[in-house]
Amino acid sequence: MTDLPPSPITQNKSLMRLLRFGVVGALGFLWDTGTVYALRDVIGLNAAVLAAYFVAASLNWAANRFWTFGDVGRHDHPVLQWLRFLSANSLGFCLNRGTVYLLFYFIPMSQKFPIAALAAGALAGMLANFKLSERLVFRERPPKSVVELAEITAGMVDADISPHDQKT
Numbered sequence: 001m002t003d004l005p006p007s008p009i010t011q012n013k014s015l016m017r018l019l020r021f022g023v024v025g026a027l028g029f030l031w032d033t034g035t036v037y038a039l040r041d042v043i044g045l046n047a048a049v050l051a052a053y054f055v056a057a058s059l060n061w062a063a064n065r066f067w068t069f070g071d072v073g074r075h076d077h078p079v080l081q082w083l084r085f086l087s088a089n090s091l092g093f094c095l096n097r098g099t100v101y102l103l104f105y106f107i108p109m110s111q112k113f114p115i116a117a118l119a120a121g122a123l124a125g126m127l128a129n130f131k132l133s134e135r136l137v138f139r140e141r142p143p144k145s146v147v148e149l150a151e152i153t154a155g156m157v158d159a160d161i162s163p164h165d166q167k168t
Helices: 008-043 045-068 078-088 090-106 115-137 146-154
Strands: none
Touching: 008 045, 008 115, 045 078, 045 090, 045 115, 078 090, 078 115, 090 115
């Protein structure tokens, strides 16, 4: 396999996906914040923050599936892809909610007005979520096996090139 630089078309496609991912992320922030504010008096702030993540992540997955990555990744079963999206974005979840809870701990006023902590958390997890979604969830071609998915995850093989075409 030769190490050629990405073509301008590939770079442009990736940039457009990143911009769309950002728009979906901004909508996700609204869904996240709205859910937190709707649930915090009912189930408490900490539980609302956790529940809101899954509401926003699920809506983000759907928007990303049909808009951001609409040209790829629709060959996977939706439920399996949604689960892989949640799994792949677990690092982003840790960055996002870790930031939120750290701000709650160190800046108690953010518990009264959680919107700032939620915004900081969304920014903390966005880039990691984009790269993981692009690499593991919405791909040009699906992995042929669980082993191949593990190899893609570990970076041992390129997600968009058949393993038979790659040289080790």
